[in-house]
Amino acid sequence: MPQTATTNILAILEADFNGIIEEWLGTQVSEGVKRSDLFSDSESRSQNAELLKAFSKGVRAGVVDAEFDLEDTAWEDLRAVLADVTKERVNRGVTPTEMATFVLALKSPLFSRLEAMLSDDPSSLIQEVMLVTRLVDAFAIYTNEVFIEERELIIERQREEMMELSTPVVELWDRVLTLPLIGTLDSARAQEVMENLLQTILERQAEVVILDITGVGTVDTQVAQHLLRAAAAVRLMGAECIISGISPMIAQTMVQLGIDVGTVSTRSSIRTALADALKTVGYVITKTRDH
Amino acid sequence: MAGVTTIHLVERALLVSIQDDVTDTEIIDLQDQLSHRISEEEVRGVVLDISALEIVDTFVGRVIAQLAGISRLLDAETYVVGMRPAVAVTLVELGMYLPETRTALSLTHALTQLRRA
Amino acid sequence: MLNTSRDVVTARQAVAREMKARGTNTIRITRFATAVSEIARNAIMHGGGGELFVFLDRSKTYLIVRCRDRGPGIEDMDRAMPDGYTSANGLGLGLGGAKRLSHGFDVTTTVGEGTIVTMSAKL
Structure with a gap:
């Protein structure tokens, strides 16, 4: 059949x-x-x-x-x-x-x-x-x-x-890099971000790196760990690391979680971080006229 | 042994470049040798160029940390320069942050900082 | 063969070379070669020397390193793994650190007979 x-x-x-x-x-x-x-x-x-x-x-x-x-x-x-x-x-x-x-x-x-x-x-x-x-x-x-x-x-x-798109390392000025972090920072991404950042430090001979977390929603213990490890690796390579964009909310959470940032410099806004970074590499921002 | 690692005295700073195939025994010898020279030659700083090192494990990391401690006691600063990205990531993962050690991108950077100090 | 500190260098360089030849990325190579360095040194310092084998898994996607010593063995594995444990003049980041830097990690130890560490890395 x-x-x-x-x-x-x-x-x-x-x-x-x-x-x-x-x-x-x-x-x-x-x-x-x-x-x-x-x-x-x-x-x-x-x-x-x-x-x-x-x-x-x-x-x-x-x-x-x-x-x-x-x-x-x-x-x-x-x-x-x-x-x-x-x-x-x-x-x-x-x-x-x-x-x-x-x-x-x-x-x-x-x-x-x-x-x-x-x-x-x-x-x-x-x-x-x-x-x-x-x-x-x-x-x-x-x-x-x-x-x-x-x-x-x-x-x-x-x-x-x-x-790749979400982790661009930007050269703000000679020897000054910034990494605007957006969204959530899981282990895989944190690793990727760190590797990318360190490689760029080497290529550009950057002296200061600003890790801006304005776009990061929440910072729990894990995210804080990732940030601090990135900062530590940046320092080991011989560059200075500033973490900027720490909102009052995030500051409160971090203290409540007992996160110790140690010697890493932190700033509330990327503005102040940039001013500090430029100072480190030998520049000042001057106002040339009043509005 | 002396052939793999070179030491130069420049501006009262010891510039040391460590080679990739350095062994535990050699690095211990180096620590000993440097300790003596810091105190005898009134050195202000030690600059360890590790850009040739593909690997820094806990042993080498510990010797570097100790050297920083020793030189501080002898009134000199230790700079680690030229650490590769992969080495930095690995050391952080190992929990070795080398807090006592100063770091710089390159030899030139370290010398500039030493001059300023 | 692992007997002197020169052999530790040879071992980690062999592993790095093997991975490089297979196009593994630098960070992965450094991590694993560092782990191998830790374990090889342990075998010499605590195990009185030993042997180290490097080979590929069947699918050729992992590099496997097996390190065997004939030392006293590790009495309390649970205590030996976490950071901070140190037997003789160590910093206590060796075993746990090596594990973190490897993809797969296994320790077989028999008190009085020796220790075998098997570790792998993705190529």
């Missing part, structure tokens, strides 16, 4: 390959998942053709019965094509629902052809329909997995990009 089943589907695929593709595309349009805004017609068509080719190849080689397993080597090509198509679609902003519907839309052209072929053999028809359903559903699930993986990769990449 399973053997004939495969033969029937193969026959259908071979008889009307292009017809199936057109109808598949048609279903995608009627289901509202054909993203003409993201993919040109010819792109969609060639993607679908490639998928269907890989599908036929799988059907021909694969054991399509109760033992059906998409992980089987017979389906290697199809898996690869599915993964490629999915990745590309994710990156162009296709939603998971659209992606699943896109794959599931293949059922309809296959069903209608099976129906025409086996109209006088209802029990075979049911078998075939069940088989196709199982196959296509498995593709859809696989697509979904790839989709989620790809999304996670994108999220991870964006997180890294954001991390």
Whole structure:
């Protein structure tokens, strides 16, 4: 029974390959998942053709019965094509629902052809329909997995990009650097920030570094530890470290938590910190006229 | 031993550059040698250039801290200069903040500070 | 072979060279080579010398260092790990510090027979 089943589907695929593709595309349009805004017609068509080719190849080689397993080597090509198509679609902003519907839309052209072929053999028809359903559903699930993986990769990449973006070391003046910290400071980020800062000190031969925490929401024991360690490392390299932007709230919390900043200089605003820093490297700010 | 570490006396300061493959025994010898020279040659400062060091572990860190203590007793300041970023991060992680030691970016910076003092 | 303080230098340089050849970033190299330096010195100072092996894990993503000595062993591991513990003229940052600087860290010690420290770093 399973053997004939495969033969029937193969026959259908071979008889009307292009017809199936057109109808598949048609279903995608009627289901509202054909993203003409993201993919040109010819792109969609060639993607679908490639998928269907890989599908036929799988059907021909694969054991399509109760033992059906998409992980089987017979389906290697199809898996690869599915993964490629999915990745590309994710990156162009296709939603998971659209992606699943896109794959599931293949059922309809296959069903209608099976129906025409086996109209006088209802029990075979049911078998075939069940088989196709199982196959296509498995593709859809696989697509979904790839989709989620790809999304996670994108999220991870964006997180890294954001991390870089959010820790710019700025050269305020000759030999004066500032690092405006924004948001939360977890261990991973603190480490990254510190390494980046120390490297810049070396490159620019900076003598003073202002760690500005105006944009840091809360300072708990952990965050304070990170800041003080960064300050200690800066000092070890031979530069002076000033922590600025300590709000009254943060000052209160730090005292309540019993955080001892030791010899690290702290300032309430980046203004005073900058004035001090310039003085250290031998400059003064002078007012040249009254308003 | 003397070949790996060079010591120069400039402006009453001992400029010491430590080489990367310095061993525990050699660094102890160095500490001994420097202690004597500080007191005998009326040195005002010791500048330890560690820019060649890829690694400063707790042993070397401790010897440096002790040297700072010794020179302070003998009325001289110890400067550590040229510490690499990776070394600074590692020392902080080890909990060695070297509070007694003065630090500077480079030899020139340290000499300028010594002149000012 | 770990016998003299020259061997400590050789050990940490070998580890650093190995990691550098595999393109590990500088900070990671310094951290791990420092940890190896601590452990190798411990083996010489407290363990009366020993051996150090460097190898890669199966997936080639970690560098593993195993250091074995035939010293007296560590009697109370729970006391030896935290910062501040020191046996003989140490600063007490050795074991705990080395652990913080490594990715994986394991100590097997048998009183009277010796200590084996296995540590790893991501390449």
